[in-house]
Every structure is written in structure tokens, then in C-alpha cells.
Amino acid sequence: MSAGRLGESLRAARVKAGLTQEEVARRAGVSVRTLRHIERGQVRSPRAESLDRVARVVGYELVPAPGVRPGGGRTDPSSATLCEVRLLGPMTVLCADTPVPMPPKLRALLGLLALQADQVVRHDEIAEVLWPDEVPPGYANLLHTYAGRLRHIFGRGTGRRAGERRIGTVRGGYVFDSGDVRLDLRVFEERVARAAQTAASDPAAALDLYGRALRGRQGRLLQDVPQLWQHPAAVRVIQRHVDIAIDCADLALRLNRPGFAVEHLTPAAHEEPLHESLQARMMLALAGSGRRAAALHLFADLRTRLRRELGVEPSDEMWRARYTVLTMDTSEPPLPPRRPGIAAPAPRASQAPQALPASSRHPRQGPSGRTGSRSPRGGPVPAEVSRGSDDGARVRDDGPSHGRSAVAPEPVRGIAHPAQLPPMVTPFTGRELQLRALDELMDLRGADGAGVGIGVVHGPAEIGKTALAVRWAHRRRGEFPDGQLYADLRGSTGRPVPVLTVLVRALRSLGVRDEWLPDTVEEASVLLRSLVAGRRFLMLLDDVAHPEQVRALLPGTPGNLVLATSRSPLMDLVTREGATPVPVGPLAPAESYALLEAHLGVERTAAEPDATAELAALCGHLPLALRTAAARFAARPPMSVRAAVAELSGAGAAVPRPCFPHPCFPPPGTRPQAVADGADDRRRTGRGPADTGADSAAAG
Structure with missing residues (x-):
């Protein structure tokens, strides 16, 4: 030139x-x-x-002829870069553009040194690679011989000193000086660095640089040196290439170039078939290219392999990708999550999947890409929207969809905004301490909504737990704009509602079609968490019997709050999930008096304050008992409060005082007569003891 x-x-x-x-x-x-x-x-x-x-x-590549300066003229042979080492594929050494054959031991030694170029590699590390079964005695002399052969190779055409400089000897090891050697690993990193620097100002140019970096691969790292495949240095390089392939795919999808993403994901996806972050991007790229069936078959194949080889289900990210593929508008490519360091033009509204926001790549343990713990609350959980089938038979791959939906019907009609809270009990008095505790639960989530809040309102039967929870939920519902879900679990009846039934009802409320409803608790729980991911929902779970009923319904992402009522404090939720217990006891005497006053009227109670206080004590300061007694006597205006006390006292078993745990609280095993009469009334009308959920809210 x-x-x-x-x-x-x-x-x-x-x-x-x-x-x-x-x-x-x-x-x-x-x-x-x-x-x-x-x-x-x-x-x-x-x-x-x-x-x-x-x-x-x-970022310009010079490809000079051997011994010739790029600008013209001859060069000093000792200063020209005449050697090239390629590790990204079959290991190749070129000296003066001529391939140099090497025996296996020499290839393994050079491969190990080049993987850790410009770093000291100790003798014992080299020996473990060259002789994995048994290190021969006097192996240091053999290493010296091998190093001499490498120096001879790298000294061809440049002199002995150049060879000695490139394979240096240090105390206890060797070092490969790559300064004047063209090393494909270094070229790859230089291109990636330029891509990262360019991404903010020119995403298209950055994508081209990513493509050039990935196209430099000629196959698996050290493809013909298998003894190095599991070496930590090789594993790091493999993982680095996978990460760059994911970065490239994310940027390509943002720039509406899914075909480019498929091209550069394919080699890495083939070499790392169990790397779930990689395979999730491949699914999105295939679907964006109009190959939705291929994307779903990829998911099914990976799920089969994970079950067979590892005994696990696909990770959160794979489920999310599957859901996105099923629900996306195939006339537009999918939009991956925006991650720091990669700029992209603002997407059109139709580009982004509407149901689920994708998350950043998951932490991995080695090249397989398996994620760490799978706790029920370990981060956002994507959608399992099928009934657990492994096939993609519902989807037909006819090539590009040209705007047509390839799935009929779609699994979700559109995310609804349920408002299922029962009506508030009125009048309502007291409970200021508990209401403040629940407000503090909101504050624990942080000003930015970081964290999932869990509160457990617990106390004895008929104490007013549901009324308290419902009132607080109504007060704060504006902070949950995506919806409020309510479920009566009937835990105190001895016949609690099955968890799967509760999950299915919640999924229907969120718009999931019946034909896509899962038939296992695990799958339904995964789908529910995926649908509320990135949103702000309040869930009120009434009359919980045991922690597992709540655990299956817990969201996995910040911004949501779960409020449970139970006769038990559900300590397992407190210790494992960090739930906040909110105990509820009898009303204070002044609060009981105020509640009777609200029901009977100020004139009647003011005329007989002592009798009103005695009536509150006879009811054990229980909200339900107070409401029942007040309702009975409010309909009989001529009756004085004193007469009502006399009638109530003589109607059945006396209520002893003082009692545990409050001076006016009935002992275990007894209920105020007004409560018993109210329960009898419910049984006579066909609503037995099971009706303690939403109906209890109306009763207090």
C-alpha cells in the first residue's frame, strides 16, 4: 500500500x-x-x-508483507512482527506467514503460556497440564527442553535473541512476551474495548466492531488442545467470549437487527448449550427473525437437557424469554433489557414486550451459565405460561410473520388492573398502633420501592384482623397503581382453599386465559411472579393457616407488598422471608366505648356512660361482639343500654372478669354471648363458620 x-x-x-x-x-x-x-x-x-x-x-489493522514496512521499504528483521499465535479455534502458529507444526506437548505448553500472556506461569502448573496422570521425575529438564524448542520457533527469521525474549525464563516458571507477536486474544480484546468506547456515541459502529471481534473466532478455544479446555485461564476466556456475544446480541436487538444477533450467538450457543443467558438471547433473536417455532423448540430442547442432565427446571431468564416469544408482536423484533455501557436509540412503543420486563444477565457459575440459588424470592421470576409441555406444537414456523401473530390465542389478554379489596368496615375506631406499624412496613421498602414488603396481621378469632387489614389497604391503595389482589384462604375452617386454586384465581384476574393456566403450584407461582414483575401490586391474603400458603404467592420483584391475616404469627415467614408481625388484641376500653357510641348513637351512650362501658366489657372488647350487640339493640330504640346489659348478662353463660390477656378479654375456649349469637345466626342462614374471610371484614 x-x-x-x-x-x-x-x-x-x-x-x-x-x-x-x-x-x-x-x-x-x-x-x-x-x-x-x-x-x-x-x-x-x-x-x-x-x-x-x-x-x-x-483501530486500523495493518497487514504488512513479511519483512516490509507498512509504509514502504524494508525493515530490520529483528523489529518486524513476523509471528502470529491463534488460539480462537485450532491452535495455529505462523512465522513469516508460514504455519509451524508442533508436537502435542509443545502445543500444550505454548497454549498455556499464550492464554496467560505476559504473566509468569509456574513450573508446577505447567507440569499438571502436560502430565495430568503422573509428573515424571526430572520434569524441569523436560520443560527446559520444550522452552528451548519454542524459542527456536519464535527466533526464525528474527534471530535467537528474539526467541529468547518471547519465551522468557523467570525464577520458578516461564513467561510468554507477546509484545511483538500478533495474538488473536489481544486483537479480540482491543476490538471489544473500541466497541465499548464507541457504543454511547455510535451504536451502529460499536455493533460492527463487536461483529469483527466475534468473527475472528475460527472455532472453539484451543480446539485441538483438549487438555487445556478446563484450565481456569481457558474457562475465563470462554466466559469472556460468551459475555461479549450476549452484549453484541443485546445491542443488535436494540438496533432492530435480530439476524445479526443470531449470526454471532450461534457459535457460542452451540459450544455452551446449557448457558441459559446465552440461550435466552438466542430465543429472542430467532423470534425477532420470524422463527418463533425455532425459538420455542430451542427452549423445549434445553428444558429436556436440564431435566435429564442436571435434574432442574430452566432458570428465570429462560422462562421470561419463552413468555416474551409467546406474547411478542412478531412484526417487531424483541427489545432486550437496557444495561449500563450500551446506548441505544429510544424504542418505539410496539417494540417492547408488554407483559414482562427482561432482567439483566443472571450471575453464573462457570461456562454452563447455571444460576445460583433458586429461592422462591430470589429475584424476578419469568413466566411459565404453558401447562408444562415440552413441545412447540402450538406454534407453526412459516418464516417471517409479516405482522401476523404466530400464536393463537395469546396466553394473556392484556395485564388487568384488579381492584379486589373488600369494602371497608364502618364505623371503625382505634388500631392506631397497628396502622402505624403497617405504615412503617411501607417505609421499610424504601423511598424507591426497593424490596418486597410482607406483613402478618395476627391475633385471636373475631379480633378484627380483616377489618384492620382492609382499612389500611384502602388507605394505601393509591401507592399500588397496578392493582390490589384479595384472596380468602379460609385457613381457620379446617378446609383451607387449595393454594393452586388461589393462584389460578389470581392469574385469571391478571388476564391469563383458561387454556394457558398451569396445573401445578410451582408453575402457577412462577407465572404469577412473572406477571407482577416490575409492577406495583398489593396482595391481601386473608385467614392464612400456614406459611406455605403465603410463600407460593410472594412476588419476586421490588415494589410489591403482601399483607396476610392469620390467627398464627406465621413465624416461619418472619424468620425466613423477613415478614413484619403486627399483633392485634382487644380494643382499649375507650375504643370499645367509641365503637358502641358510633352504632347506638351519642344520645343513648351519653345518657348511660357506665352501662355503655359495662356492655363493652361484657363483649370482651372484641370488635365483632361489639358490633353484634350494638346491631341487636340499635333496632330496639325504647330499650335502654342498662336493659341491654341485663338482657345480655342473663342470656347465657356469664363472661368472667378479669380474663387473659386483657382484663376484659374472655379466656380461651369461651366467647361473649353476643359473638355466639352472631355465629348461630350465620349457621341458621346457611353461612357457617367457614365464612370468616371477606364477610368478617364486614363484621369487624
Whole structure:
């Protein structure tokens, strides 16, 4: 290449990289004047070292002929870069553009040194790779011989000293000096670094750089040196390439280029078939390219392998990708999550999947991509929207959809905004302490809504737990704009509602079609968490019997709150999930008096304050008993409060005082007569003791 054409190419590369002449000169260690002359083609024979540094800074690849300067003229053989080491695929060593054959032990040694270029690799580490079964005695002499052979190879055409410099000896090990060797791993990292720097200002150029970096791979890392495949350095490189493939795919999807994403995900996905973050991106890219059936078959195949080989279900990210594929508008490519460091143009409203926001890539344990713990609340959980089938038979792959939906019907009609809270009990008095405790539960979630709040309102039967929870929920429902869900679990009846039934009802409320409702608790729980992910829901679970009823319904993402009522404090939820217990006892005497006053009228209670206080005590200061007694006597205006007390006292078993745990609270096993009469009335009308949920709210 002539000096003029080379200068023009370097200038174009500098402008594309967004660098000034001053910045390039400073980074390359040359003067601005020299750089200006090079770009103008006024330097007929520039120094190879300076030219190479400039090219690296601006991201331009120099491919000189052996022994020839890029700018023209001959070079000093000792200073020319005549050797190249390729690890991304079959291991290849080129010296003066000529492949150099090497025996297996020598290939393994060079591969290990090149994987950790410019770092000391100790003798014992090398010995474990070369002789995994048994290290021979005197292995250090063998290593010395192998190192000498490598020096001879790297000294070809450049002299013995160059070979000794490239394979250096240090105390207890060897080091591969890659300074003047073209190493494909370093070229890959340089291109990736330029892509990351360019992403904010020019995403399209960054995507091209990612593509060039990934296209440099010729196959699996050290494809013909299997003894290095599990070495920690090789595992790190493999994981690095997987991460870059994911970055490339995310950027490609944001730029509406799903085909580009498929191209560059395919090699990594083939080599890492169990890497779930990688496979999730492949599903989105396939679907965005009009190959929805292929995406679903990929999911089914991965699920089968995970079950067979690891005994686990797919991770959260895979379920989310499957849900997105099923519900996306295939006329637009899917939009992956935005992650720091990658800029993208603002998406159109139709591009983003409406049901589920995708999450960042999950933490992985090694190249397989398996995530860590699978706790019920361990982060956002994506959708399992089928009945557990492994096939994609419902979907037909006819190529690009051209705007047609490939799935009929869609599993979700559209996320609803349920408002299921029962009506508030009126009048309502007292409970200021408990209401403040629940307000503090909201505060624990943080000003930014970070965290899932769980409250347990607990206390004896008929104490007013539901009325309290419902009132507080109505007060704060504006902070949950996506909806409020209510479920009566009937835990105190001895016949609690099955958890799956509660889950199915909640899913229907959120718009899931009947044909897509799961038939197991685990799958339904996963789907529920996915539907509320990234949203703000309040769930009121009434009359809970045991913690598992609540645990299956817990959201997995911040911003949501679950409020449960129970006769038990549900300590397992408190200890494991960090739930906040809110105990509820009898009303204070003044609160009981105020409740009777609200029901009977101020004139009647003010005329007989002592009798009113005695009536409250006879009712044990229980809200339900107070309401029942007040309702009975409010309908009989001529009757005085004193007469009502006399009638109530003589109607049945006396209520002893003082009692535990409150001076006016009945002992275990007894209820105030007014409560017993109210229960008898319910049984006579066909509503037996099971009706303690939403109806209890109306009763107090």
C-alpha cells in the first residue's frame, strides 16, 4: 500500500473512532507533526513501531508483507512482527506467514503460556497440564527442553535473541512476551474495548466492531488442545467470549437487527448449550427473525437437557424469554433489557414486550451459565405460561410473520388492573398502633420501592384482623397503581382453599386465559411472579393457616407488598422471608366505648356512660361482639343500654372478669354471648363458620 493510501486509511479510522490528532499522538507516543505527515502521505518510510502504535490506537489493522514496512521499504528483521499465535479455534502458529507444526506437548505448553500472556506461569502448573496422570521425575529438564524448542520457533527469521525474549525464563516458571507477536486474544480484546468506547456515541459502529471481534473466532478455544479446555485461564476466556456475544446480541436487538444477533450467538450457543443467558438471547433473536417455532423448540430442547442432565427446571431468564416469544408482536423484533455501557436509540412503543420486563444477565457459575440459588424470592421470576409441555406444537414456523401473530390465542389478554379489596368496615375506631406499624412496613421498602414488603396481621378469632387489614389497604391503595389482589384462604375452617386454586384465581384476574393456566403450584407461582414483575401490586391474603400458603404467592420483584391475616404469627415467614408481625388484641376500653357510641348513637351512650362501658366489657372488647350487640339493640330504640346489659348478662353463660390477656378479654375456649349469637345466626342462614374471610371484614 502506498504511503498516501495508508495515510488516508489511518485518518479515516481516526475520524470514525472520534479521536483528534492530539489524542492519537499522545496515546501512540508520537508527535502531532509526525502523525499529520503520516496522514498526508508525506512520510515515505515511517518507522514500523510508530506506525503500528498509531494503527492500534485508531483501530486500523495493518497487514504488512513479511519483512516490509507498512509504509514502504524494508525493515530490520529483528523489529518486524513476523509471528502470529491463534488460539480462537485450532491452535495455529505462523512465522513469516508460514504455519509451524508442533508436537502435542509443545502445543500444550505454548497454549498455556499464550492464554496467560505476559504473566509468569509456574513450573508446577505447567507440569499438571502436560502430565495430568503422573509428573515424571526430572520434569524441569523436560520443560527446559520444550522452552528451548519454542524459542527456536519464535527466533526464525528474527534471530535467537528474539526467541529468547518471547519465551522468557523467570525464577520458578516461564513467561510468554507477546509484545511483538500478533495474538488473536489481544486483537479480540482491543476490538471489544473500541466497541465499548464507541457504543454511547455510535451504536451502529460499536455493533460492527463487536461483529469483527466475534468473527475472528475460527472455532472453539484451543480446539485441538483438549487438555487445556478446563484450565481456569481457558474457562475465563470462554466466559469472556460468551459475555461479549450476549452484549453484541443485546445491542443488535436494540438496533432492530435480530439476524445479526443470531449470526454471532450461534457459535457460542452451540459450544455452551446449557448457558441459559446465552440461550435466552438466542430465543429472542430467532423470534425477532420470524422463527418463533425455532425459538420455542430451542427452549423445549434445553428444558429436556436440564431435566435429564442436571435434574432442574430452566432458570428465570429462560422462562421470561419463552413468555416474551409467546406474547411478542412478531412484526417487531424483541427489545432486550437496557444495561449500563450500551446506548441505544429510544424504542418505539410496539417494540417492547408488554407483559414482562427482561432482567439483566443472571450471575453464573462457570461456562454452563447455571444460576445460583433458586429461592422462591430470589429475584424476578419469568413466566411459565404453558401447562408444562415440552413441545412447540402450538406454534407453526412459516418464516417471517409479516405482522401476523404466530400464536393463537395469546396466553394473556392484556395485564388487568384488579381492584379486589373488600369494602371497608364502618364505623371503625382505634388500631392506631397497628396502622402505624403497617405504615412503617411501607417505609421499610424504601423511598424507591426497593424490596418486597410482607406483613402478618395476627391475633385471636373475631379480633378484627380483616377489618384492620382492609382499612389500611384502602388507605394505601393509591401507592399500588397496578392493582390490589384479595384472596380468602379460609385457613381457620379446617378446609383451607387449595393454594393452586388461589393462584389460578389470581392469574385469571391478571388476564391469563383458561387454556394457558398451569396445573401445578410451582408453575402457577412462577407465572404469577412473572406477571407482577416490575409492577406495583398489593396482595391481601386473608385467614392464612400456614406459611406455605403465603410463600407460593410472594412476588419476586421490588415494589410489591403482601399483607396476610392469620390467627398464627406465621413465624416461619418472619424468620425466613423477613415478614413484619403486627399483633392485634382487644380494643382499649375507650375504643370499645367509641365503637358502641358510633352504632347506638351519642344520645343513648351519653345518657348511660357506665352501662355503655359495662356492655363493652361484657363483649370482651372484641370488635365483632361489639358490633353484634350494638346491631341487636340499635333496632330496639325504647330499650335502654342498662336493659341491654341485663338482657345480655342473663342470656347465657356469664363472661368472667378479669380474663387473659386483657382484663376484659374472655379466656380461651369461651366467647361473649353476643359473638355466639352472631355465629348461630350465620349457621341458621346457611353461612357457617367457614365464612370468616371477606364477610368478617364486614363484621369487624
